[in-house]
Amino acid sequence: MLGQHLKIEKGNTSAFLEAFVNAYNLDLEVAENNEDTIELLEAKLEQSYLDHDKQQTLNEQLSNELATAKKENKQFRALFEVAEANEQKQIATQRELALSKASVAELQKELTKLKGGDNPKRLREQIKRIKEKSLIEKKRLSTAEGALKEGRRLVERQNKLLGEKDALIGNLKKELAHNTGSGLYHNDEHHLIIWPEKTRYEREDGSHFEGRSLLYLHQSGRGGLISFDPATGEAHMCKAPKNGLRPSEECKVFAKDWLYAVNALQDGIVQDKDMLAVNYNADLKPMKG
Incomplete structure (x- = not known):
């Protein structure tokens, strides 16, 4: 500046x-x-x-x-x-x-x-009527309770009998199923069917034995019983004609095992587990009951 x-x-x-x-x-x-x-x-x-x-x-x-x-x-x-x-x-x-x-x-x-106000007599009569009515009601209730208890006992007894009947029917059905011939084993042309009763057999030496058996059937319709000899522990098929029925080895093994379990272990009694069929034939289905 x-x-x-x-x-x-x-x-x-x-x-x-x-x-x-x-x-x-x-x-x-x-x-x-x-x-x-x-x-x-x-x-x-x-x-x-x-x-x-x-x-x-x-x-x-x-x-x-x-x-x-x-x-x-x-x-x-x-x-x-x-x-x-x-x-x-x-x-x-x-x-x-x-x-x-x-x-x-x-x-x-x-x-x-x-x-009852100033009337004691009226009060006593009223109390008496109430007591009498109460006794009558108690008797009626006691009778009704007794009848009800008896009815319950009858119902329980009937239910018990019905249960026993159902159990008996069930056992009979099982026994009937076990003692009725039904398919047990199917493998190609070889089949085993439960024989519905014990059978008596004669050995070559003349001795005898008995037990449950399986019926072997060939697809051709020919067959024979297979029995379990407790003396040898083997399953044998009744003698057939020359060149007759010849079950497969697998079929004979199954029959031997089944017959051993039922005869030797269960004294000839067929159980539910023994009724389970072994079916290798897909085209053969068990019938429904």
């Missing part, structure tokens, strides 16, 4: 100095004004900081007061709920008390009525 005020012609020294002094004083005045402005702005800035801190403190105070108010409000609400519950209890108690008073009044009326 000082240079802007020194535009003077060369050789005019006095004018130059005067202009220099004036320019310097003007710059000094501007600088002083700028310092005042800076101080004012710094003061405003500091005041702004103070106002901010004060506002923040006030906000924290308000926040604390709000939290306290919420807590007190919660406490007041809890107290209000307790007071409301107590009021409901009080109302309920008053109602129960009123009902109790009414019941007491009714009981007093009934008692006065039973006492």
